[in-house]
Amino acid sequence: MASYDVIVIGSGPGGYVAAIRCAQLGLKTACVEGRETLGGTCLNVGCIPSKALLHASHQLHEAQHNFEKMGLKVGTPKVDWAQMLTYKQETIDTNTKGIEFLFKKNKIDWLKGWGSIPEAGKVKVGDEVYDTKNIIVASGSEPSSLPGVEIDEKVVVSSTGALELGKIPKKMVVIGAGVIGLELGSVYARLGTEVQVLEFLDTITPTMDGEVQKNFLKLLKKQGLSFTLGAAVQGVETAKGKASVSYKLRKDDSEHSLEADVVLVSTGRKPFTDGLGLEALRVEISDRGQIKTNDHWQTSVKGIYAIGDAIAGPMLAHKAEDEGMAAAEVIAGKHGHVNYGVIPSVIYTHPEVASVGKTEEELKKEGRAYKAGKFSFMGNGRAKANFAADGFVKILADKETDRILGAHIIGPMAGDLIHEICVAMEFGAAAEDVALTCHAHPTYSEAVREAALACGDGAIHA
Structure with missing residues (x-):
């Protein structure tokens, strides 16, 4: 033995x-x-x-x-x-x-x-x-599911089944506007699928910074994804290789249904x-x-x-x-x-979305005095050249000490850019430390520096 x-x-x-x-x-x-x-x-x-x-x-x-x-x-x-x-x-x-x-x-x-x-x-x-x-x-x-929703990995699929569909569906219903649903929904929307997202809550990606949420939703709609928020799914029925999703709108308890070739259940794990x-x-x-x-x-x-x-x-x-x-x-x-306070999260759509640390909503709830520095990628030369100027960088810092408390990025390469802030937070850096650090030009990372500058006297290119 x-x-x-x-x-x-x-x-x-x-x-x-x-x-x-x-x-x-x-x-x-x-x-x-x-x-x-x-x-x-x-x-x-x-x-x-x-x-x-x-x-x-x-x-x-x-x-x-x-x-x-x-x-x-x-x-x-x-x-x-x-x-x-x-x-x-x-x-x-x-x-x-x-x-x-x-x-x-x-x-x-x-x-x-x-x-x-x-x-x-x-x-x-x-x-x-x-x-x-x-x-x-x-x-x-x-993957977890919902009552009345049985995953067969053919018509009603989890993320596993969604990665190996026999063909690209004409219509897909995504249950859940979290990371998995939005990433895979984006894949199929780009491939020509009509994608409809049903979300129980009144916002997508509920733990995300509120300002990023709104911007992200707007951009996803622009890319062709449709959203029904506040939708409580009641069940999914399948027949002859098709699915029918029934749901109620929480605001008025009205009943609705959607037909689809594939239903992706992305209600968490x-x-x-x-x-x-x-x-x-x-x-x-x-x-x-x-x-x-x-x-x-x-x-x-x-x-x-x-x-x-x-x-x-x-x-x-x-x-x-x-x-x-x-x-x-x-x-x-x-x-x-x-260090559980410095664990980044990323959504790999386009644009990417990344965050670390506190959101503005959390800081307000805690009653903590803070300042926010924000910079749009519209002011970043590299982003404009690459048709990637949607989104922004937001840095949150303590109002008195300037210590970085969190950061939220929606834009090109956000999943890579966030790590500059992760390192800064790990070492207890202030927004000014990032602002005073030379960043190569032209790079997307300059937007991070500009957001840090905005925590002080103001960004240069805003």
């Missing part, structure tokens, strides 16, 4: 990063994974394949709308859906094989199969039971812990199905840790990665740390 210092259950971003860090710290490590490939939801049916389709469909948009403006004369582009799916799969394969290489490089054993924990210090995979001093549960999450045996072990679970942990990612059972989507907090791959490294440090006798 093999024995390990650490066995990680799950090879998603949290799990594989935890395993690699444990191995780097000299711990004999194994990772349990039941899929045929490593990488979990993110690399196989989530982050990576969706970004491949977002990239491909954005190139189509550029060819249709901007090539001729730049003097690029081409014929009307045609979509080869089968080849686009092949490109998506090749992207997945490259990344998952990369994780497999890293496991071999770091001498991590891949225990192939689905794992369970019969008792503390033991992990069962298939018929084999392995001894281990520590267990890290990184089992991730799965829930922790996936089925089959692990946590209840029998008396591992504490919250009312929301999340594994309870302390400040060191330890569960209520000694020697069992948990990270990522399986525990509380935003279900983000990079949050899971940070927790995976931190848990590994703790197990190795070091001090693991995650």
Whole structure:
């Protein structure tokens, strides 16, 4: 019987990063994974394949709308859906094989199969039971649905099914105006699908800065997506390869229905812990199905840790990665740390949307005195040259100390630009520190500096 210092259950971003860090710290490590490939939801049916389709469909948009403006004369582009799916799969394969290489490089054993924990210090995979001093549960999450909505991954699909449709649908209804729904809705809208989004709340992306929300909604509508807000979905019926979605408007309780070729259910995700045996072990679970942990990612059972989507907090791959490294440090006798106040979030539509830290709404609720510096990409030379001048950068800073409290970006490369602010916040920087830092010209990043300047005497190009 093999024995390990650490066995990680799950090879998603949290799990594989935890395993690699444990191995780097000299711990004999194994990772349990039941899929045929490593990488979990993110690399196989989530982050990576969706970004491949977002990239491909954005190139189509550029060819249709901007090539001729730049003097690029081409014929009307045609979509080869089968080849686009092949490109998506090749992207997945490259990344998952990369994780497999890293496991071999770091001498991590891949225990192939689905794992369970019969008792503390033991992990069962298939018929084999392995001894281990520590267990890290990184089992991730799965799509959640609504009462009256049954996902068949053919007509009524989760994000997984939406990434492998047999053909591009003429009409798609997206239930839920969160990150997943808006990203995949954008993909199909660019490919020519009529996309209708139904959202229970009166706003899209509810945790987002209010000003960004309004701007984002306006831009998505301009791109052809339709929205019905305040819509409570009652059910979905399917027949002959089509779907009918029934919903009520919350404002007047009126009943409505929509017909579609495909219904994408994007109403969030829930922790996936089925089959692990946590209840029998008396591992504490919250009312929301999340594994309870302390400040060191330890569960209520000694020697069992948990990270990522399986525990509380935003279900983000990079949050899971940070927790995976931190848990590994703790197990190795070091001090693991995650700064939950500086975890960025990104929506990879076009334009991208990114945020970190507090929103204006949160600061007002806290009664904290703050100042906001804002700069539009219309004042950025690079953005205008690239037909990417929609959106803005907003930086929020403490009114007295000027310390950066948050930032919100809607615009080109927002997902990359936000990290300048993340680093600044990690070091406790003031808006003035960013404003006084030389930024290369012409770059999108100059908009960040201008927003920082706007927190003081004012932006130069506004």
